Amino acid sequence: MPVTDVITDAENLTMTVVADLAAPVERVWDAYSDPRQLERFWGPPGWPATFTHWDHTVGGKANYTMNGPRGEKASGTWEFLNIDGPNGFEVLDAFADEDGTPNPDLPSMRMTFTFTPTAEGTRMVNTSYFASAEALEQVVAMGAVEGTTLAMSQLDAVLQDLRDYAQGKGTRVELLDDTHVRITRLVEGPRDLVWRAHNEPELMKQWLLGPDGWVMTECTVATEVGQGYVTSWAPVGDTEGEPFGFEGEALLIDAPKRSVQTERMIGMPVETLNDLNLYEEDGATLITLYIEYPDKETRDMILATGMADGMETSYARLERELLAV
Known part of the structure; x- marks a missing residue:
């Protein structure tokens, strides 16, 4: 399982996921910049994601829906704020309906992804920035730490030849x-x-x-x-x-x-x-x-x-x- 740490920082209003991946930076970048590959690990097991819109440009948006095993649905949207391939990217992430319209009753967050070479492959650091302590607490209470860890456990199968x-x-x-x-x-x-x-x-x-x-x-x-x-x-x-x-x-x-x-x-x-x-x-x-x-x-x-x-x-x-x- 590639996740090595998940850190929640109530003082700085952040949640940081650190993962060590046995693949070069360019291969990790490919996985995060291709919606068909993202679909294989963005949702946790039992909740696979489908990206229904993908505009991989600064200012562009990506919409996705995760489909639960009993017919449940959970959707989100990204707005790309910065793209620096293959080193990383930054998005504004929000809960949304299936058409990509953000839900104002649920917190949004700014997320950065950085990919750094290591002797074994790549270290991925994903940091989410929240507007308030309440927003951070709400997302953590919704199972973000556990869900992210389980979702990332699927990444090894994506990065390697099958x-x-x-x-x-x-x-x-x-x-x-x-x-x-x-x-x-x-x-x-x-x-x-x-x-x-x-x-x-x-x-x-x-x-x-x-x-x-x-x-x-x-x-x-x-x-x-x-x-x-x-x-x-x-x-x-x-x-x-x-x-x-x-x-x-x-x-x-x-x-x-x-x-x-x-x-x-x-x-x-x-x-x-x-x-x-x-x-x-x-x-x-x-x-x-x-x-x-x-x-x-x-x-x-x-x-x-x-x-x-x-x-x-x-x-x-x-x-x-x-x-x-």
Whole structure:
């Protein structure tokens, strides 16, 4: 995780984020000056940003909306005050509606970004200047420190070539906080086919099986928001185990990039929120699954079942059975 410090200074009315990045200044500048790359890390996990307007000139504006997993929206706007590529830039940042009109009831702030070369790559310093102590306190209370730290945790994947970042590393599980987990796996294959493999029953039954010796006995998918789904498995032959399944509801479908579903084991009351994101680069697709658990105990209990090992077996089968064809 690249963030090394977040400092709030009530006396000087500032919040400063310091991050050490394993990439040269020019590459970091590219990530911050290209809206398509910014979208991959500006919003925290589960709240990806979409930049709907981008005028990268002094006096120009950039508008963005972050989309939450349950359909929530939070929008903002930048006015570029200074641009000094690749060394940094300065903006006036404000909460806004989806059209970019600032919200006068919420604080705005001046933000500076500086990119300085280091022996390992680049040190990024982002300082936000507030008009009052109340404005600083309000933004901090809204989760700015935690949100910024989590958002920046996505930057490593943006700055590196996708294969350099994830190829050969299998299924990786990262604990983001007590209730949120990020699972990533790079697969060799186009995003459209990976999306179909997650959403078409005849394809799902070929790979989404976990350990060998299991078959999918039921597969009803949700094709529209609000619809329910059911997936069930059973052991075959001498395989030990009891049949089980999951059910839930589709909350968001943005093919072929993102889907969000609730998930419950059939017969159990515990519900998780599963946020699936697919990103393709040079013929490979990074699968990112954010899972929200009701509490830390549930998180630890489910992870201890060997879930990640079963997912790795399934992803390897996905590459072998479908993507290599």
